Amino acid sequence: MNIIIADDDIELCNLLKQYLENENMSVDICHNGQDAVEKISQNEYNLLILDVMMPVLNGFDALSNLRKSSDLPVIMLTAKGEKIDRIVGLEMGADDYVAKPCDPRELVARIRAITRRTHKPITSAVNNEETSLGDIQLSHSTRVVKVSNKVIELTSTEFDFLERLLSNAGNIVTREQLSREVLGKRLQAFDRSIDMHISNLRKKLGERQDGLERIKTIRGNGYQLLK
Amino acid sequence: MNIIIADDDIELCNLLKQYLENENMSVDICHNGQDAVEKISQNEYNLLILDVMMPVLNGFDALSNLRKSSDLPVIMLTAKGEKIDRIVGLEMGADDYVAKPCDPRELVARIRAITRRTHKPITSAVNNEETSLGDIQLSHSTRVVKVSNKVIELTSTEFDFLERLLSNAGNIVTREQLSREVLGKRLQAFDRSIDMHISNLRKKLGERQDGLERIKTIRGNGYQLLK
DNA sequence: AGCGTTTGTAAAGGTTATGTAAAGAGCCTT
DNA sequence: AAGGCTCTTTACATAACCTTTACAAACGCT
Numbered sequence: 359m360n361i362i363i364a365d366d367d368i369e370l371c372n373l374l375k376q377y378l379e380n381e382n383m384s385v386d387i388c389h390n391g392q393d394a395v396e397k398i399s400q401n402e403y404n405l406l407i408l409d410v411m412m413p414v415l416n417g418f419d420a421l422s423n424l425r426k427s428s429d430l431p432v433i434m435l436t437a438k439g440e441k442i443d444r445i446v447g448l449e450m451g452a453d454d455y456v457a458k459p460c461d462p463r464e465l466v467a468r469i470r471a472i473t474r475r476t477h478k479p480i481t482s483a484v485n486n487e488e489t490s491l492g493d494i495q496l497s498h499s500t501r502v503v504k505v506s507n508k509v510i511e512l513t514s515t516e517f518d519f520l521e522r523l524l525s526n527a528g529n530i531v532t533r534e535q536l537s538r539e540v541l542g543k544r545l546q547a548f549d550r551s552i553d554m555h556i557s558n559l560r561k562k563l564g565e566r567q568d569g570l571e572r573i574k575t576i577r578g579n580g581y582q583l584l585k
Numbered sequence: 586m587n588i589i590i591a592d593d594d595i596e597l598c599n600l601l602k603q604y605l606e607n608e609n610m611s612v613d614i615c616h617n618g619q620d621a622v623e624k625i626s627q628n629e630y631n632l633l634i635l636d637v638m639m640p641v642l643n644g645f646d647a648l649s650n651l652r653k654s655s656d657l658p659v660i661m662l663t664a665k666g667e668k669i670d671r672i673v674g675l676e677m678g679a680d681d682y683v684a685k686p687c688d689p690r691e692l693v694a695r696i697r698a699i700t701r702r703t704h705k706p707i708t709s710a711v712n713n714e715e716t717s718l719g720d721i722q723l724s725h726s727t728r729v730v731k732v733s734n735k736v737i738e739l740t741s742t743e744f745d746f747l748e749r750l751l752s753n754a755g756n757i758v759t760r761e762q763l764s765r766e767v768l769g770k771r772l773q774a775f776d777r778s779i780d781m782h783i784s785n786l787r788k789k790l791g792e793r794q795d796g797l798e799r800i801k802t803i804r805g806n807g808y809q810l811l812k
Numbered sequence: 813a814g815c816g817t818t819t820g821t822a823a824a825g826g827t828t829a830t831g832t833a834a835a836g837a838g839c840c841t842t
Numbered sequence: 843a844a845g846g847c848t849c850t851t852t853a854c855a856t857a858a859c860c861t862t863t864a865c866a867a868a869c870g871c872t
Contacts, residue, residue: 431702448694453702454681467675475658475680475702513848529726538701541849550830551850557832576728577829577858578741740859768860777819778861784821804818804869 364394365409391415532580591621618642759807
């Protein structure tokens with residue numbers, strides 16, 4: 359479990375670091391929002407603990423910045439007396455809010471509560487080595503897709519999209535889900551990359567023999583791989 | 586989004602229910618842990634709001650009971666002054682802890698923060714999420730509607746109208762409710778959009794075999810899907 | 813019946829979501 | 843540095859569809 363802490367209180371950082379490492383977590387530290395965003399883009403973390411009041415780039419700005427490109431779980435820290443609107447933070451995509459001074463034990467419990475959900479293996483659905491639907495055959499391990507027994511070349515992301523759609527074949531997969539679960543980032547207002555991936559996927563999959571569309575658009579909602 | 590609230594404070598339950606329903610969630614209520622566990626085993630919920638202090642089966646016991654068979658996300662409520670160990674709750678598998686009296690807005694934000702992560706993949710089992718009435722069949726997950734086994738194409742809003750009417754089949758759904766719950770806005774004086782949606786819906790649903798109208802107008806009040 | 817109000821609905825209007833080509837931005841590999 | 847992949851963004855066209863408008867019909871009250 360890799361944690362990154364962003365807080366300008368050096369004392370507190372070290373304290374938390376020590377405590378968390380005792381719990382078998384690996385901890386990085388930085389002291390302003392800027393550094394946090396930077397480090398996160400370079401390393402793999404499982405969770406960010408983010409102080410609201412910080413120099414250079416405060417917690418809120420760092421969060422909104424981060425959310426453009428990442429879906430990393432975030433716990434926000436507020437100093438006692440800070441009457442900051444917790445709701446804003448939660449709506450911006452924070453996962454939890456903890457008031458300082460915080461009991462490290464509670465922090466650990468909250469970290470576990472969040473990562474319990476986040477870290478969930480998707481394996482149950484992908485237990486089968488292969489999935490197929492109609493003339494589409496998809497091998498999860500080799501990441502090869504065949505349509506009517508002919509291999510089609512998909513990029514990695516296109517494969518992931520198809521895999522995700524296939525895992526819910528017949529049901530709707532929302533754009534939000536596709537963004538979060540496949541692209542690993544939050545859906546932004548004018549983000550069109552999903553549309554492009556779907557468009558390319560449709561092109562590569564080609565026509566269905568029965569003339570039905572393969573991927574149905576549910577306007578304002580998402581996409582649906584037709585059975 | 587289906588929520589179940591377990592709290593012996595009936596007043597509070599109704600208040601929360603009302604608020605959450607305004608946010609387009611569907612809410613069930615019960616007043617002790619026993620009932621909660623029972624209801625959860627029988628219905629599909631996305632989240633449980635669980636009071637710690639309750640008769641018959643308190644929150645902790647209910648939670649430990651629940652966790653034997655379910656992974657349902659849980660937010661625990663503690664009455665002010667209750668010096669209960671939050672950590673125990675979190676370690677037992679609660680996802681969050683909120684102190685009463687809680688700001689409903691914050692509660693909603695926390696619900697969203699948790700369910701954002703949870704998203705349980707819609708399994709084939711949940712395909713039973715179907716409702717039917719006479720010759721109308723509606724699948725909630727795929728958002729497909731069939732009349733006499735033939736698929737009819739509804740817009741997203743039309744589907745939502747039908748779903749809402751169907752959820753109260755035989756009873757009146759007021760124009761206010763339709764406006765607030767389906768369109769998500771207050772009903773304005775000369776707003777005719779509800780009329781149009783109903784009109785289009787009637788057209789698409791077509792005639793009933795028995796000649797009865799499908800959607801009855803209750804003048805000055807609302808509409809009623811006839812059984 | 814007469815009158816004001818509410819509802820039905822066709823058609824027009826305006827807004828938003830989506831499809832897709834093409835350009836741009838990153839990132840390896842050479 | 844150059845070229846090749848791949849993903850994202852931009853830009854524009856188009857389709858989907860929600861709302862408004864306008865008028866007709868139905869209703870309920872006196």
